[in-house]
Amino acid sequence: MGKNRQEELKTMSLGDHLEELRARLILIVLGVAVGLIFCLFFGKFLIGLLATPFEKATNSTDVLRHLQTIQPAEGFLMYIKVCLVFGLLITSPWVFWQIWAFVSSGLYRHERRFVYAVAPISALLFITGTIFFLVIIAPLAMGFFIKFNERLSLASNWTFQNYINLILTLTLVFGVAFQMPIAIVFAQMMGLISIEALGRARKFVILGLFIVAAIATPPDVVSQIALAVPLYVLFEGSILICRFRQWRKKQK
Numbered sequence: 246m247g248k249n250r251q252e253e254l255k256t257m258s259l260g261d262h263l264e265e266l267r268a269r270l271i272l273i274v275l276g277v278a279v280g281l282i283f284c285l286f287f288g289k290f291l292i293g294l295l296a297t298p299f300e301k302a303t304n305s306t307d308v309l310r311h312l313q314t315i316q317p318a319e320g321f322l323m324y325i326k327v328c329l330v331f332g333l334l335i336t337s338p339w340v341f342w343q344i345w346a347f348v349s350s351g352l353y354r355h356e357r358r359f360v361y362a363v364a365p366i367s368a369l370l371f372i373t374g375t376i377f378f379l380v381i382i383a384p385l386a387m388g389f390f391i392k393f394n395e396r397l398s399l400a401s402n403w404t405f406q407n408y409i410n411l412i413l414t415l416t417l418v419f420g421v422a423f424q425m426p427i428a429i430v431f432a433q434m435m436g437l438i439s440i441e442a443l444g445r446a447r448k449f450v451i452l453g454l455f456i457v458a459a460i461a462t463p464p465d466v467v468s469q470i471a472l473a474v475p476l477y478v479l480f481e482g483s484i485l486i487c488r489f490r491q492w493r494k495k496q497k
Contacts, residue, residue, distance in 0.1 A: 280332030298383030374423030
């Protein structure tokens with residue numbers, strides 16, 4: 246049946262491919278809409294989850310009262326935004342499956358096997374990155390900002406919108422940044438870069454990681470170091486994985 250499906254796709258016209266793309270996009274939109282509606286019922290819990298780093302930094306059990314809104318619709322719009330982001334996250338398997346169903350027919354068998362092997366690892370790395378930020382890095386960063394403001398006799402009257410946007414952005418940045426091992430191993434598998442070149446590039450990688458961290462995070466040293474250091478650890482881990490793959494290949 247799979248063979249017949251591939252033969253059918255080979256004979257499909259451009260119009261047929263566009264029609265299938267349209268159908269997949271509709272399914273993606275419907276899936277995300279369902280995820281959004283589901284998250285709307287748990288919006289307060291999700292916002293409380295994002296407020297946890299601030300709660301730990303301030304030792305407050307009612308942390309949301311410390312965050313201010315300066316526009317009439319700010320709370321409502323941020324509620325919708327948080328639910329939409331989490332809706333996208335929980336429906337991402339459905340979204341990726343629709344994308345995969347559209348593109349997989351054009352891939353070779355070994356390429357499909359690679360995707361099957363990498364997909365769960367990628368998901369695990371993304372989840373690890375987000376948890377690492379929310380549980381470890383974010384409370385430390387929030388505590389640093391609050392204490393620094395206190396030294397300057399400044400009140401930490403942060404707005405709800407700015408705080409949630411900051412936490413959401415950095416959570417996603419850490420999740421995406423933790424995909425680096427997959428990118429490096431894939432590049433080495435494709436022959437785009439060698440293990441020796443990776444080793445020689447360490448000092449440039451360190452500089453590049455801090456530049457990327459400076460661009461991807463707010464302009465403060467704490468956030469930049471908090472992102473750059475784990476990325477460097479992942480870089481070294483990627484080299485070890487590449488060396489292990491090379492060793493296994495020689496053993497065969």
